[in-house]
Amino acid sequence: MKITAVEAIPYAIPYTHPLKFASGEVTTADHILVRIHTDAGITGIADAPPRPYTYGETQTSIKVIIEDVFGPDIVGLDPFDREKVHAVLHRTINNQVAKGAVDIALWDLMGKALQTPVHKLLGGYTDSMRVSHMLGFKPAEELLEEAQRFGEQYGITTFKLKVGRRPLSLDIEACHVLRKGLGDDVEIYLDANRGWTANEAMEVLRRTADLGLTMLEEPCDAKEAMSRRRLVDHSPIPIVADESVPTAGDASRELLSGGANAICIKTARSGFTEATEILGLCTGLGVDVTMGNQIDTQVGSLATVTFGAAHRATSARAGELSNFLDMLDDLLAEPIQIVDGRISVRDLPGVGAEIDADKLEHYRTDKQQVLVTSGA
Incomplete structure (x- = not known):
């Protein structure tokens, strides 16, 4: 062929x-x-x-x-x-x-x-992934309303809060409102998209220490090498590298330099082959991984599910898989369904994305x- x-x-x-x-x-x-x-x-x-x-x-x-x-x-x-x-x-x-x-x-x-389904070629660990929903920049009460709606409609119990705003009080307020409104059984973690300095991130963590947040993703630019290392050393939760680790070499740099102690894998930028290399590096070092979303369509989200469900480590946490719900339409012939907070792989040859x-x-x-x- x-x-x-x-x-x-x-x-x-x-x-x-x-x-x-x-x-x-x-x-x-x-x-x-x-x-x-x-x-x-x-x-x-x-x-x-x-x-x-x-x-x-x-x-x-x-x-x-x-x-x-x-x-x-x-x-x-x-x-x-x-x-x-x-x-x-x-x-x-x-x-x-x-x-x-x-x-x-x-x-x-x-x-x-x-x-053969690609998720089986890659590892075939499970047949579905839990879904994490991303909450964007909105007033705190609107964020809570959205989270409650997605919990009721789709069964989602993990939420990623986009932060990085100034003043910091906007994001801190959102964290407190979400935790109070959603209860202790719902997972909440943060993603600042390099919006803060490392010192600002430390202040946010100090002021949200009692909320049970599970991760902080890309709090500041990776070029803040010294301050970011200090943040990792003092943070009570994992500091996840995302934009700074598109390749296995980048992931090695951040982990070995102390700039992060968890890695976000995105198949949209790594494909399946380099994502496998990044995953192997992380599992070998005992580092947690998450499956991220690049504001993917259903076609892209299906690829994330395919890779994430194939491995034990990538399926351990909820994957960011629901951004396609913010689109007016999609190219998939058979739309993705979120059922009980999960998306299933497609038991079809290949990735299963028919256009x-x-x-x-x-x-x-x-x-x-x-x-x-x-x-x-």
């Missing part, structure tokens, strides 16, 4: 409301759907979510790097020769989201060729198919 063509299709689906957090705001999912075709008639797919304010990648840059740089050199390769494909990808630095999408599409191809052709045609923004083939 040989790769015959690569597609990078831009599309746009609006969100129901602006999603706000310390590092930016988004109103539309301007993503790229990656499709890798083969001479066996099998196609692998994946979703690439640009986050220019976090990783520097845009919808245009992802499309161009895949079509002009990666695509021409992977056409003609056997999709099972993943190391050859990754040798092509690794020649170019950065561009992690584009690389991750190519990798997931390859795994999808392999699963379909083997007539609705009519929806893709409606939301794609190029309106013209561009294939990178061996004749390109």
Whole structure:
């Protein structure tokens, strides 16, 4: 089996409301759907979510790097020769989201060729994941109302509170209101998206010490090496590295330098292959991991469930899997369902993300198919 063509299709689906957090705001999912075709008639797919304010990648840059740089050199390769494909990808630095999408599409191809679900190829530990819902920048009472609604409607009992605002009192108030309103049995953890300094993060932890918060993700910029190490040393809860650890090498740096003592894995930027390397590093060092969300569509969320459910360590905590509920629509032919606070893997060959052709045609923004083939 040989790769015959690569597609990078831009599309746009609006969100129901602006999603706000310390590092930016988004109103539309301007993503790229990656499709890798083969001479066996099998196609692998994946979703690439640009986050220019976090990783520097845009919808245009992802499309161009895949079509002009990666695509021409992977056409003609056997999709099972993943190391050859990754040798092509690794020649170019950065561009992690584009690389991750190519990798997931390859795994999808392999699963379909083997007539096996990818979650079984990766490890097959369980068949579902608990869901964590992300709460964005809103007044405290509105956050509580949203959390209660998602608990009642979907059975979700874990919530990630986006923080990093100034004054700090806004976020501290939200923590107290959520804990009082949700009770002690609901898990709450924080994500500042580098919105604070390390010293500000220490003050927030001091003023929320009695609330039973479980984690603090990316409290400050990783460049605050000395202060961040001091924060990790004195924090009563794990300090999770996220934006600062898109690769296994980055994760090694943060863990060995003392800049973090837990790692967030996102398949949207690591694919399945590098995510496996990061996971192996963390389990070998005895470091906790979480499965994060890059404001993923249902296609991307299904990839997260596929990887997260495959391993014991990644399925131990609730994964951030519900952001697709903030979208007006999606490309999946069969929508994801959250039942009793969980999302199940799909017992289908590959990742199980079948695309609705009519929806893709409606939301794609190029309106013209561009294939990178061996004749390109």
